[in-house]
Amino acid sequence: MANGELTYDDFLQRLDIQDVLVDAGYHLNKRDGLRYPSYIRTDSNGTxxxxxxxxxxxxGKCCFQPPQQKLYNIISFIKSFPEKFAEHRNGVSPDRLVNLVCNRLLNHPIENRPICIIQPKQHSRPFSLQDYDIHHFDVNDRETHKRFYPYFKNRGIDIFTQRAFAGHFFLATKHRTDGLSYANLAFPLVLPKEPDKVVGLEERGRPKMDGSGSYKGKAEGSNSSEGLWIANFSGEPLHQAGGVAWFESGYDAMAxxxxxxxxxxxxxxxSKKSVFVSTGGTPTDMQIRGMLSATPNVNHYLCFDNDSAGREFVNKFRLIAKSMHINPEQIREIPLMPCYKDWNDALLGKTSEEYLDSIKDAVIPLSAPLGTKGSTAGEEEVNEQSTIHR
Structure with a gap:
């Protein structure tokens, strides 16, 4: 300790991870029959x-968030979830935030110095397809297919689907000033009012060797607020389409x-009259309004992710359509089985963690007596005593 300031070692020795969890808004879950204490959060209704x-x-020095096994101590927890603490502000460095939170929990005064916020770059270079080397998927040339294999294999998207969407994706390679280059699978973004002009790219990288995921994002300078990936199978103007299906990614549309x-x-x-659309992430007002303006009399089929965010997108879409006086009968949802997060997971048969967590109380152990039923909310209310083994 120098000049009365506490160090990370002081924080680790004098604070418990449970102190930090409580400060972050979590509560001890007395009904969880685990060997070690668990902490949960509740909404405004106490649910x-x-x-x-x-x-x-x-x-009591570390915690983890199942099903992941990554351990957090008080330092890494604050740095990983900064938004959970009152001292969090945009631009505050993680180390500064740790000091503010831990000193407050220890009732140790800390110098109140001005916060230095790094201003984001105000101007970025406009997107230009000329900055990339483009490799197209030619349905008549098998040699062109090979480079796409690693981008689709782990997604379960077969060669027949790739051929169906061949004109709507490509590999984009960008050369950096340091001599390095990198390639991504690219879904070109266009404006509904100018479908022939590429204004950005929805990008996906090659999966990592350990299978832990891959890069996803949009190319620098992309018009993310208005640009959409539009796979128009009809070849006709958008207002003549038979229907528009909305997704959060090009992969989901192909799946x-x-x-x-x-x-x-x-x-x-x-098939010939279908239009597939990807927002490349969270749908924006301008993306939705732009497409609805171009297709006011066309049916729209919402195929967003099967999670809380996806359901919010559906509500947002309907509100915007209503404000534009679009017939509500034209806005429809295509249901996805509740066990899948998105259409690509459905193709892979990958069950979502949110769904597994929601049904865990209804799962009956194999060793349970015949006729045993899953736990109910009423039974949980009766069983008030703690089942934590210390």
Whole structure:
């Protein structure tokens, strides 16, 4: 300790991870029959927020958020979840935030110095497709297909689906000033009013060797607020489309098409008149308004992710459509089985963690007596005593 200031070692020795969890808004879950204490959050109605739980490890110095096994001590927890603390401000460095939170918890006064906020770069270079080397998928040339293999293999998207969408994706390679170059799978973004002008790219990188995921984002300078990936199978102006299907990523749109391949094959007119749209993430007002303005009399099918954010997007879409006097009958949802987060997960048969967490209380152990039923809310209310083993 120098000049009365506390160090990270002081914080780790004098604070417990449970102190930090409580300060972050978590409550001890007395009904959880685990060996170690678990902490949960509740909403404004006192209802538990599913999937937001931390389990404290032995000694009380670390915790982890199941099903992940990554351990957090008080330092890494504050740095990983800064938004959970009152001292958090945009631009505050993680180390400064740790000092502010820990000193407050220890009732130790700290010098109140002005916060230095780094201003974001105000101007970025406008997007230009000329900055990239483009490699197209040619349905008549198998040699061009090979470079796309690693981008689609782990997604379960087969060669037939790739051929169906061949004109709507490519590989974009950008050369950096340091001599390095990198390639991404690119879904070109356009404006509904100018469908022939590329204003950005929805990008996906190659999966990592350990299978832990890959880069996803948009190319520098992309018009993310208005640009959409639009796969127009009809070749006609958008207002003549038979229907527009909305997704949060190009991968999801391709997965949806593959899952419903038989339907499209048996109804060729449906396939020819279909338009697939990706917002490349969170849908913006301008993306929705731009497409609705170009297709005011076309049916729109919402295929957003099957999570709380996706459901909010559906509500947002309907409100915008209502404000534009679009017939509500034209806005429809295509349901996804509750066990899947998105259409690509459905194609892969990958069950979502949110769904597993929501049904865990209804799962009956194999060793349970015949006729045993899953726990109910009423039974939980009766069982008030703590089941934590210390």
């Amino acid at each position: 538990r927020i599913r999937g937001d739980k931390f389990i404290v490890t032995g000694g 949806f098409h593959q899952l419903h391949r038989d339907t499209f094959r048996d109804n060729p007119e449906l």
